[in-house]
Amino acid sequence: xxxxxxxKLAIGMISAAMVFVTACGGSTGEGxxxxxxxxxxxxxxxxxxxxxxxPPIEVTTVRSLDPNLKFREGENIDSNIWSKTIEKELGIxxxxxxxxNGAQYEQKMNVAIASGDLPEFMSLSPTQFVQLMDNGQLMDxxxxxxKFGSPMLKEYLKSDGGLSLETATxxxxxxxxxxxxxxxxxxxxxxxxxxxxxxxxxxxxKTMDEVLKIAEAFANQDPDGxxxxxxxxxxxxxxxxxxxxxxxxxxxxxHAYPNIWIKDGGGKLVYGGIQPEMKTxxxxxxxxxxxxxxxxxxxxxxxKKVEETVASGKNGLFFGPNWAPLTTLQANKNNDPNADWxxxxxxxxxxxxxxxxxxxxxxxxxxxxxxxxxxxxxAVIKVLNLFVEKMWGAKADxxxxxxxxxxxxxxxYPPVTLFAANKNLTQHHKVxxxxxxxxxxxxxxxxKSTYDTILKYQGxxxxxxxxxxxFGEDSVYTIINNYKTNNQLIxxxxxxxxxxxxxxxxxxxDKMSDQMITSIILGAPLDDFDKFVSDWKKLGGDEDxxxxxxxxxxx
Numbered sequence: 001x002x003x004x005x006x007x008k009l010a011i012g013m014i015s016a017a018m019v020f021v022t023a024c025g026g027s028t029g030e031g032x033x034x035x036x037x038x039x040x041x042x043x044x045x046x047x048x049x050x051x052x053x054x055p056p057i058e059v060t061t062v063r064s065l066d067p068n069l070k071f072r073e074g075e076n077i078d079s080n081i082w083s084k085t086i087e088k089e090l091g092i093x094x095x096x097x098x099x100x101n102g103a104q105y106e107q108k109m110n111v112a113i114a115s116g117d118l119p120e121f122m123s124l125s126p127t128q129f130v131q132l133m134d135n136g137q138l139m140d141x142x143x144x145x146x147k148f149g150s151p152m153l154k155e156y157l158k159s160d161g162g163l164s165l166e167t168a169t170x171x172x173x174x175x176x177x178x179x180x181x182x183x184x185x186x187x188x189x190x191x192x193x194x195x196x197x198x199x200x201x202x203x204x205x206k207t208m209d210e211v212l213k214i215a216e217a218f219a220n221q222d223p224d225g226x227x228x229x230x231x232x233x234x235x236x237x238x239x240x241x242x243x244x245x246x247x248x249x250x251x252x253x254x255h256a257y258p259n260i261w262i263k264d265g266g267g268k269l270v271y272g273g274i275q276p277e278m279k280t281x282x283x284x285x286x287x288x289x290x291x292x293x294x295x296x297x298x299x300x301x302x303x304k305k306v307e308e309t310v311a312s313g314k315n316g317l318f319f320g321p322n323w324a325p326l327t328t329l330q331a332n333k334n335n336d337p338n339a340d341w342x343x344x345x346x347x348x349x350x351x352x353x354x355x356x357x358x359x360x361x362x363x364x365x366x367x368x369x370x371x372x373x374x375x376x377x378x379a380v381i382k383v384l385n386l387f388v389e390k391m392w393g394a395k396a397d398x399x400x401x402x403x404x405x406x407x408x409x410x411x412x413y414p415p416v417t418l419f420a421a422n423k424n425l426t427q428h429h430k431v432x433x434x435x436x437x438x439x440x441x442x443x444x445x446x447x448k449s450t451y452d453t454i455l456k457y458q459g460x461x462x463x464x465x466x467x468x469x470x471f472g473e474d475s476v477y478t479i480i481n482n483y484k485t486n487n488q489l490i491x492x493x494x495x496x497x498x499x500x501x502x503x504x505x506x507x508x509x510d511k512m513s514d515q516m517i518t519s520i521i522l523g524a525p526l527d528d529f530d531k532f533v534s535d536w537k538k539l540g541g542d543e544d545x546x547x548x549x550x551x552x553x554x555x
Contacts, residue, residue, distance in 0.1 A: 193316030
């Protein structure tokens with residue numbers, strides 16, 4: 001905020017909009033204060049969102065470390081630009097009781113929970129979050145966020161309309177800070193190599209039938225022109241839904257929505273993965289595989305192997321994530337400057353309107369939770385205030401984000417972080433506008449960096465192609481924005497904190513679903529889908545999930 005008038009206006013707007021506690025889409029936090037609310041601090045605490053502790057305090061946590069995380073010489077996770085700034089500007093010394101490789105974090109945290117040796121704040125998986133809530137070991141932070149959160153932090157927490165906050169809310173109490181993620185970022189994108197499409201003389205895809213014809217041509221008509229039948233028509237991996245590529249977009253084209261809960265025509269909550277449309281889409285995938293138009297090794301190929309297929313120029317068609325140009329497609333472009341990839345929206349199989357599948361708000365994310373016995377719980381909120389201010393505030397400093405021309409990612413150093421839900425879509429809008437107007441005055445540091453990279457591409461730097469294809473004027477986010485503007489997004493409706501049934505059975509049910517889908521594509525009877533639906537209901541069932549949800553919502 002640059003002026004006091006703007007600041008007061010923002011405060012007013014945020015105060016009016018702040019309804020943090022929307023438990024299960026229901027009540028607000030007003031009138032829900034309970035004995036679990038944190039007691040007043042023993043000594044007066046500066047309520048300025050960026051106010052400093054004097055004398056300094058020490059706060060304990062534990063850390064999951066990315067094995068690829070790098071530091072400047074002489075620095076480490078305990079001593080770096082962020083830890084020093086947090087201590088200098090807030091008077092908070094962060095003590096990492098232990099650190100561990102990310103792959104081992106959940107197990108290490110389970111041991112800590114079992115032993116009762118918990119730090120003052122910590123990152124928790126959904127299962128751990130529910131476990132500690134049920135045990136009464138977490139603090140209700142509703143009033144902490146309201147009292148100590150900066151206007152900018154509150155704005156970011158509500159940047160998805162409050163959906164992610166709902167995942168951390170139990171019966172009107174905010175019990176943690178969810179990982180904020182934009183659900184629109186999970187929208188499926190259809191990727192096509194346009195230089196191949198032009199060579200074989202097919203039009204841009206507008207229907208699923210046209211997608212299937214492209215797969216056939218890319219598999220059989222030697223699109224790379226090397227005289228060999230060595231290209232893959234339609235690409236998939238054994239991981240089905242994660243990494244690269246992903247099959248959700250294919251299913252969405254047939255109005256099927258695997259792995260998420262949706263509302264049927266009558267508003268009833270149903271599981272998309274057992275609806276009849278899934279069987280139709282599975283039948284089409286099976287035909288593709290039998291005809292040799294789908295990667296014949298997809299059942300054993302992981303994401304890394306699939307990426308090699310694309311990077312080496314052996315595929316030109318798949319449904320995948322928005323970030324594909326930043327990694328594998330850029331690698332293909334680096335190897336073959338003629339590779340011309342273009343993103344398309346999901347297309348319909350029957351002319352009826354389609355919806356692009358989104359993940360649950362905060363789905364499968366971690367929660368930052370505060371120990372009920374923490375001495376300085378508000379310190380966590382102050383660290384978050386500092387993070388969003390240094391990253392995107394009026395005095396944002398790129399020095400806290402990354403170091404140009406290196407792999408030093410400073411923004412990963414803080415013990416707790418928060419990113420606005422629609423950050424990437426907003427970045428696209430602002431950068432695209434700046435590219436038209438040549439006015440960069442409204443860009444923050446991150447957006448200016450993206451703007452500069454796109455200018456490099458426009459100046460001939462092909463290694464900056466991926467950034468332009470993701471954030472530029474005619475890019476992935478143009479499609480995602482159209483999804484959003486045209487109300488063509490469908491999200492997972494089961495997005496609250498996981499129910500007991502989910503905690504107990506979800507992984508088993510998901511594994512059973514993936515095995516069924518893979519086996520049918522590879523040739524198992526299509527009617528195996530019907531048996532799966534029956535077994536799925538017997539082993540947990542949608543009714544159990546919904547009953548648990550009603551119980552957690554207090555209804």
